[in-house]
Amino acid sequence: MNLGSAHLTALTPMLLVSATIVIVMLAIAFKRRHRGNATLAVFGLNLALLTSLGMLYIGHEAITVTPLFVVDGYALFYTALILVATLATATLSYAYLEGFKGEREEMYLLLCLSALGGVTLACAQHFASLFIGLELLSVPLYAMIAYPVKSRRPLEGGLKYLVLSAVASAFMLFGIALMYSQVGSLLFLDVGAYFAGSASPIAVVGGAMLLIGLAFKLSLVPFHMWTPDVYEGAPAPVANYLATASKVAVFAVLTRYFVEAGGYYQISLVKVLSWLAFLSIILGNVLAVRQNNVKRMLAYSSIAHFGYCMVALIAGGPLAVEAVGAYLLTYVVTSLGTFGVVTLTSSPMGERDADAIYDYRGLFWRRPYLASILTAMLLSLAGIPLTAGFIGKFYAITAGVDAHLWWLLGALVVGSAIGLYYYLRLMVSLFLRDPSNRQFNAPLDWAQRTGGIMTLLAMLLMLAIGIYPQPFIHLLQLASLTLPG
């Protein structure tokens, strides 16, 4: 297997992210400067993002780079999406970490490393690259979650994520080994060809164990226990990264696995997955209602959202990949805005983040723009028309209707109704009277800060997708996968 110039060109986004990692590491070793190191990281990630978008628009042919990776429209689309989420996290971290007493620069290094794992997952078409990508995505996250090492909650969150993530990885490795023992190949396409025929029970058990590992990373319901604690403990920008980039990368590889490695042929697994989706939607939404902590509420809401996205995946058919892409795109844009406002309200980092609903009381009277952005984002999370969230949900429902998944669609509708209640609850508190002893204020010049600009952009993008989705649908169609059969 030779690596020619065509292969290297196809890998450009991945190579640029890797180069950024090395350069940022050397820059930190040379001289610690928060602004300089952050700028370097953001510059490199931006270059990678522009390249991947450019390659996507030019209409890249699918190129297989060694058996491990394939660079096609699908991979480029998710690469871009992951890089956008990473960039947003980097800009948010900058304002947030100004208040951090220890060393701030490692955050950017860890962030770039984790993004490289995400990009690897987007291109993975082989179990080896799936596993390495997943580990590369998670290992830096342990340190990012526990970044303020001296505080109790982040450490607790980091430890929980570390232990449970290791267990999930063990399940997944065992599953892959079982499948390999039957198939004799680690390529998705070979596994797909095997499952298209009659599969042995051992391979099906292997497939189930792989799904357990992936469902843990996506925090679908029986495997969701870690989510609220980790989101609550993690610094706000890291929670943002967990909710967006890390989940999108895993969902991207899950979808490719389903389409190419014959997930759809494993009828029993699809049935189990629909139960997982059903439970995620119902439990995620019901538990979110009881939360008084915004980060915990968003954690439960992300469980529910990935349940909705699962509906689109389970539906299968020609629309599935596009619907999943639409849902993930709208979810990322919306979450970036929501967590962006939470981070900006908590910046610079203090004793704790502004995560109680009480902290948001009367935000509108203090910071009208910030509160307006949060309002719009919450409406989008709830899926109100003219916002991006509506387009995503519309896609998911269309795919579900095509596949006659009536009881899952019922759960989706009921879940959305419950969701509206707790999103509105937070929204109402934004406009209540200002309490006298307020603790949290976004810095006055928030809009000039890079993080403020980022949230503003996220809101504009969210409205653009909601009002005029055509260009984005075009983008999604460039990122299609060919379904078998």
Add this chain to the structure above:
Amino acid sequence: MTFFFYLAAAVAVISTLFVIFGRNPVHALLNLVVSLLAVAGLFFMLGAPFAGALEVIVYAGAIMVLFVFVVMMLNLGKEIEDQERRWLTPKVWFAPAVLSVLLLGGLLDVLLTGGQTHAAATTTIDAKQVGVHLFGPYLLAVELGSMLLLAALVAAYHLGRHD
């Protein structure tokens, strides 16, 4: 010659259970070394001598070194010496020792009876073949593996600092 295969598998499972249920980290390490040696035996029986040798050198060896370092760093005076004496009661080393002797017996059995591998070992995979694969189709996986190590290093550095 499947007897040693199943013996080594049983030893691996039992010693790993001791690792999990052991309360003292140093005792757990002792059992972990036995477990890794047993797994190395499995690799040999399955026709992967290179992987087996790596298992012994890297895992069992490196963990042994770590173990020694820990003991060296803790070994500061009379009090610690007493503590070590308390640690080294027969109750502690008996189980790992018995398991190791079992492994040794199985190993001798294989050596004396001609050294056949398990039936599942259709081909023997040596270091050259592993190298050809790592520098061929899995080249990028090796590169990403280096990034993974870097990530673990940076994470450990950040979390492990005392200041």
